[in-house]
Amino acid sequence: MFFLFVFAKEGLSLSFLPEKPFPGTPVLVSLPTKAEKLIFLGKDFYAFAYQGKYYALVAVPLGVKPGTYTLKIYGEKITSTKIKIYPKKYPTEHLKVPPKMIHYPQEVIDRIKREVKAIKTTLSGFTPKPLFDGPFVWPAAGRLSSPFGFRRIYNDVPKSPHSGIDIAVPSGTPVKAANSGRVVLCGSFYLPGKILIIDHGLGIYTVYCHLSKILVKEGDFVDKGQKIALSGKSGRVTGPHLHFGVYVRGVKVDPKVLLEVF
Structure with a gap:
C-alpha cells in the first residue's frame, strides 16, 4: 500500500x-x-x-x-x-422496471418517506469509538454489475445516483459482514427490499440490500466475515444481486474504493 x-x-x-x-x-x-x-x-x-x-x-x-x-x-x-x-465523470444507466416501481400510489409514497427517514436517521448516528477490526472485506464474491455513482434512469424517469455497488450473485448466496460492528437496522422496505445496516463506529456504516433472508437482529454484535444474510431480489430490482453501500458521517461513498484503500 x-x-x-x-x-x-x-x-x-x-x-x-x-x-x-x-x-x-x-x-x-x-x-x-x-x-x-x-x-x-x-x-x-x-x-x-x-x-x-x-x-x-x-x-x-x-x-x-x-x-x-x-x-x-x-x-x-x-x-x-x-x-x-479531482474530477470524475459518472456514467448514466437506463433500466426497465415494472411501472408500479416508478409511479406509486399515495400510500406507497407515504411508506417510502417513512422508510427513507428511518434509514437517514440510522446513518446519521454516531458511536464515539471504533467497532471495526482492521481493513474491510468484500461481503460477497461476484461480478460488479453496477458501480457506485451511476445516474440511473428508470423507464425514462431520472433518479438519484447509485448509492452503492451491486454485486451480481444468485439468490441465497451468503452475505458476510464487511467488518465487525453492531446491527442497527433490519427490515423489509419497499425500495431496498430486505435491508440490514451495521454500525462500525466513528460514523462508519455499511448497508446490505435486496436480501432474501436476514440471519441477525437489531442489537446483535457481528464479527468481520460473519454470515449475516442471504442475497436475493427483494425490493426494486431487475434481478438477484447484493447492493452494498458505505456511509461515513452520513455521506455515501464508493465501497469499492474503501475496500481498496483499507
Missing part, C-alpha cells in the same frame, strides 16, 4: 489514499501522531489506531466540485493541509 505524502502547516506530515481522490470517495488519512478530530468539507471525522499507527477516514460527497480543500487536524495543536479533489 503506497501513501501519497503531503505536508501540513507547522511541519506536520501526513499521507492519504487514494492518491487522487474524487467526488464520492472515502479518503484514508495516515496521521503521524494521535489526533482528537479532523474537519473536512464541514464535517467532523475522528481518528483511530491500527497496528500502532493513527488513521482517519474522511468522506468526499458526490456533489463536491473538483478543487482544493482544507483539512484541519486537531491534536496537541491545530494544523491544516490541502487536499485536491
Whole structure:
C-alpha cells in the first residue's frame, strides 16, 4: 500500500489514499501522531489506531466540485493541509422496471418517506469509538454489475445516483459482514427490499440490500466475515444481486474504493 505524502502547516506530515481522490470517495488519512478530530468539507471525522499507527477516514460527497480543500487536524495543536479533489465523470444507466416501481400510489409514497427517514436517521448516528477490526472485506464474491455513482434512469424517469455497488450473485448466496460492528437496522422496505445496516463506529456504516433472508437482529454484535444474510431480489430490482453501500458521517461513498484503500 503506497501513501501519497503531503505536508501540513507547522511541519506536520501526513499521507492519504487514494492518491487522487474524487467526488464520492472515502479518503484514508495516515496521521503521524494521535489526533482528537479532523474537519473536512464541514464535517467532523475522528481518528483511530491500527497496528500502532493513527488513521482517519474522511468522506468526499458526490456533489463536491473538483478543487482544493482544507483539512484541519486537531491534536496537541491545530494544523491544516490541502487536499485536491479531482474530477470524475459518472456514467448514466437506463433500466426497465415494472411501472408500479416508478409511479406509486399515495400510500406507497407515504411508506417510502417513512422508510427513507428511518434509514437517514440510522446513518446519521454516531458511536464515539471504533467497532471495526482492521481493513474491510468484500461481503460477497461476484461480478460488479453496477458501480457506485451511476445516474440511473428508470423507464425514462431520472433518479438519484447509485448509492452503492451491486454485486451480481444468485439468490441465497451468503452475505458476510464487511467488518465487525453492531446491527442497527433490519427490515423489509419497499425500495431496498430486505435491508440490514451495521454500525462500525466513528460514523462508519455499511448497508446490505435486496436480501432474501436476514440471519441477525437489531442489537446483535457481528464479527468481520460473519454470515449475516442471504442475497436475493427483494425490493426494486431487475434481478438477484447484493447492493452494498458505505456511509461515513452520513455521506455515501464508493465501497469499492474503501475496500481498496483499507
